[in-house]
Amino acid sequence: MNVIDTDGLGKRYRQTWALRDCHLTVPAGHVAALVGPNGAGKTTLLRILAGVATPTAGTATVLGYTPGSQQARNAVSAVDQTVPLYRHLRVRDLLAAARALNDQWDTDLAVQRLSSLNLTTSCKVRKLSGGQQAQLALTLALARRPRLLLLDEPLASLDPLARQEVLGWLMTCVAEDGLSVMFSSHVIAELERVATYLVVLSQGQVQVAATVDSLLDSHLALTGPAEEADHLAGQVPVITAQRAGRQAQVLARTGAAPPGWAARPVTMEELVLGYLREPSARVLPRLEVAR
């Protein structure tokens, strides 16, 4: 079953398309990383999937439901990059409001999580640090016991220790509850640690959508003579090539190194950066790599 399905999805703000002709499928049970340069349409996509924005074109489903429908609302939690919380409320009142707003609510989870974070419930939300507010928003999102969690740069305001701890907590929820997650981030090292599915958005369109394992298995970092780099494209699908003096570093979609080239496995960071450098390259289900 797919937790996310979009078909020709598009969103236009006045004359500008933030998202265009977006075809995306994310199977259940994955932690999907959503990456892309600024303005690629990540936030727009997540907001449409969360039901707080409506598409201009195409269709989308989450867990088989239309975003914004009651079934989707009950099953999907989202934390926007703006960390939307009622900051004038005390933490306990926000908890009470969130409990009242939801059909399904895990009070124990919320209380235990906030206790472990040493958050005082009598404190006003606006008095909390940015990191604490993000933690609170994540706690409220998970206390709903969702089947799909959409996170838009949730770790941006957290310190490194807190990031690690939050990621660990997320992974526990995924493992224990079968939760699916899609989260956007610019910190590729974080993605590498937790992501099992990678979606790269570029210029409002999906560039890459595949499991991390399949991407890592099907790509190699090749090192060879710079003068051979141009000929390499005829042998294997080349994503990017960078020349440094007499040597060339090539990211190619291939399982074996061509003769005369040294190969090593790619890291997630190399893979992501390679595709970001070459927006016309595509890796999509049922599609060959195209340049």
Add this chain to the structure above:
Amino acid sequence: MTALMIKAINVPRMTRVTWYKHRASVLGIPGLFLLAAAMLFIDSVLQRHWISSHHLTYCLAYADNATSSRCLTKDSPYLLGVFAGFVNYWRTEGTVVAVFLLAAVTGLFAGVPWVAREFEGGGFRFTWTQSVSPLRWLLGTFGPLTLLAEVTAAICGVAAHWWFQVAQWRLDGGTSPWGWESLEMTPLSMVSWTLLAMALALLLGVTIRRVLPAMIAFAVTFGGCLVLAQTWLPEFLFRVGDIPLQLNYSTQEYPTGGSYVAQTWFARPGGPKLNPMTVYGQMYNAPQPLDPVRWLTQHHLTEWIAYQPHSHLVWLALARNGILVAVATLAVLASVWWLRKHPAE
């Protein structure tokens, strides 16, 4: 049907959330109306005591202007002096205006900000990603706040009506029951204006989505409604179903006290209505001193009025407030339509 609607809007749940999110408004709205009601009640008690202690009760036969005028000017010169000390025009008029504007204050400082601030601050993204739809969020917050405002406005309206029964005599000897002060100082009027204020606040908050511009737009729009309701609307409404009467100068037949003369005109037999100002102009430009009645007879003119008897007042007041409620209902429906057509992003 109602049960289904209540279930659909999920009133108890959103009412609790409204309490958590909008405590200042939940406490402020009734606080404002109840404070005003208490002040009007105390003032009314003091005025009634003053009237009683000065034996003016007979003079202030509230609904009959003519009786009190006779009492004060002919029968009892002493009472006229006492009454002159009782008149406090500006303070009373000021109080009437202040009470009348309570609805505007409620809409401006409680109605507009709650919805516009949610959009401006992004708080809606929190609620919309819970198990509550935007429509439930909108109506579930608007409903309890407006209900609270309506109940307390009604209480304030009762106090204002009771207060005005006496206070109107401080407006230099009483007002016509058709005057704007008399029409507005009723529970029905207070409730209607408050509903209109909250509904307009909702509509402007949903469409503009910025607190300050929405507040400015509300002040302009609601101000426009107030002006229309005091100028064009009564002029239009008080002509509906008015009764024409040809004035007979010999019998001096005229509508009884408490009636409202909506129109005056002159006419020749079978001719069109003539503007009184035109006729008076011709009459007073005559070269010789004249007897107006004789002049009118010579020119085959008859004077007509169209009036509303006092018995029509309650129906016209109901119609006026019904129009306010209808506009408020349209504003709420427009808000819902706009939210569905233009969700947040």
